Amino acid sequence: MKLFLLLLTPLLVWAKVHYAKLEPYESVTLKSAVSALVLDVDLEAEGSLVDQKRVIYLDDRLDKINLETSNENLLILQETLKRKESYFHRINKLKTASAAQKDEAFYSFASAKTQYLDMQYKIAQLEDSIEKKSIVLHRKYLYEIMVRKGDYVSPGAPLAKIVDASRAKLVLYLDSEELEGIEEKSVYLDGKKTAYKVDKVWRVADEKFISSYRAEIYLDAPEGSFSKLVKVELK
Numbered sequence: 001m002k003l004f005l006l007l008l009t010p011l012l013v014w015a016k017v018h019y020a021k022l023e024p025y026e027s028v029t030l031k032s033a034v035s036a037l038v039l040d041v042d043l044e045a046e047g048s049l050v051d052q053k054r055v056i057y058l059d060d061r062l063d064k065i066n067l068e069t070s071n072e073n074l075l076i077l078q079e080t081l082k083r084k085e086s087y088f089h090r091i092n093k094l095k096t097a098s099a100a101q102k103d104e105a106f107y108s109f110a111s112a113k114t115q116y117l118d119m120q121y122k123i124a125q126l127e128d129s130i131e132k133k134s135i136v137l138h139r140k141y142l143y144e145i146m147v148r149k150g151d152y153v154s155p156g157a158p159l160a161k162i163v164d165a166s167r168a169k170l171v172l173y174l175d176s177e178e179l180e181g182i183e184e185k186s187v188y189l190d191g192k193k194t195a196y197k198v199d200k201v202w203r204v205a206d207e208k209f210i211s212s213y214r215a216e217i218y219l220d221a222p223e224g225s226f227s228k229l230v231k232v233e234l235k
Contacts, residue, residue, distance in 0.1 A: 016175070016178060016233070016234075017231060017232070017233055018172050018173075018174075018231070018232040018233070019229050019230070019231055019232070020170040020171055020172055020229070020230055020232050021170075021171075021227055021228070021229055021230075022168050022169075022170060022219070022222060022226050022227060022228050022229075022230055023168065023169050023170070023171065023226060023227070024141065024163035024164055024165045024167075024168060024169075024226055025163075025164045025165075025166065025167035025168060025169050025218065026163065026164040027143070027161065027162075027163045027164075028161070028162055028163070028164075029146075029158050029159075029160070029161050030135060030158070030159045030160045030161075030162060031155075031156050031157060031158055031159060032058070032132075032153040032154065032155055032156065032157045032158075032159055033132045033155060034058065034129055034132055034133060034155060035152075035153065035154050035155060036058035036059045036060070036133055036152070036153060037058065037059040037150075037151075037152050038056065038057070038058060038059075038147050038148065038149055038150060038151040038152070038153060039057045039058065039059050039149065040056075040057040040149055041055065041056050041057070041145050041147060041148060041149055042054070042055045042056070042145070043145060045142050045145075046142055046143070046144060046145055047142070047143070048141070048142060049139065049140070049141050049142075049165065050137040050139075050140055050141070050142045051137070051138060051139045051140075052136070052137075052138060053136065053137060054134050054135065054136045055135055055136070055137055055142055055145065055160065056134075056135035056145065056147065056159055056160060057133070057134055057135075058132075058133035058134070058135075058153070059133065060129070060130045060133040060134070063126050063129050063130045063133070064130060066126055067123065067126040067127065067130065070119060070122055070123050070126060071123060073119055074116070074119045074120065074123060077112065077115050077116045077119055078116060080112050080115075080116075081109075081112045081113055081115075081116045084105075084108050084109040084111075084112040084113075085109050085112075085113075087105055087108075087109070088102075088105040088106055088108070088109040091105045092105065092106070135159060135160065137162065139166070140162045140163070140164065141162060141163045141164070141165040142160060142162055143160075143161045143162060143163050144160060144161040145159070145160050146158045146159055146160055146161065147159055147160075165221060165226070166221055167218055167219065167220065167221055168218070168219040168220065168221055168222055168226065169216050169217065169218050169219065170216065170217045170219065170230060170232060171214065171215070171216055172198075172214070172215045172216070172217070172232060173206060173209045173212035173213065173214060173215075174201075174212060174213050174214075174215050174234075175211070175212060175213075176213065178234060179201065179203075179213060182198050182201060182215070182234065183197070183198070185197075185198065185234040185235060186234070186235060187217055187232065187233075187234060188231075188232070188233040188234070188235065189230055189231070189232060190230060190231050191231065191233075196217055196218075196219060197217070198215050198216070198217055198234065199216055199217055199218045200215065200216045201213060201214070201215045201216075202214040202215070217232070
């Protein structure tokens with residue numbers, strides 16, 4: 001019986017070996033929110049960390065002209081609104097003014113205010129459109145630019161693929177038995193025990209690997225490159 005227990009003990013501490021690719025923490029495909037002609041792309045920025053730099057420029061010239069005109073119209077409408085409001089308050093206090101005169105002054109004031117608010121909304125839309133036509137990255141790794149100068153894009157068209165390289169992750173597919181007590185298990189990378197833990201576990205079997213459960217381990221960004229294979233053990 002003692003011999004049987006000795007033989008069984010290594011099986012109890014045995015951990016299944018996984019091999020996972022070291023990936024950036026997050027990968028996102030940026031898509032166009034507008035319809036526009038591609039005026040310029042910075043292909044030299046591909047494969048590098050980009051900060052405070054425009055990498056794709058969509059045609060916003062008509063928007064800028066429209067915005068300038070709209071701002072000028074807003075100033076005129078603002079002055080008109082002030083006068084209409086002042087006149088309404090003045091005539092509304094006059095006992096000699098008829099109800100029809102007061103109503104006319106109110107509706108004129110209300111119409112001027114509506115035009116003013118509509119113009120403010122139009123300006124906000126134009127500013128938003130202009131902003132969305134300059135793809136500026138802030139400390140993001142530009143993996144791929146998916147359009148070229150001269151292309152015409154529609155809403156939803158892929159523009160660029162960017163990754164968050166500030167952290168890394170390992171994706172594992174575990175058997176149900178490996179999920180038992182997973183919160184307490186230590187993570188061994190290439191045979192060495194680390195302070196990392198399994199950060200996220202899907203408790204529903206994976207659609208592709210139907211008998212396995214997806215799990216992710218988040219790591220510090222590597223000093224070298226991503227994509228290398230790492231031996232992972234949980235025990």
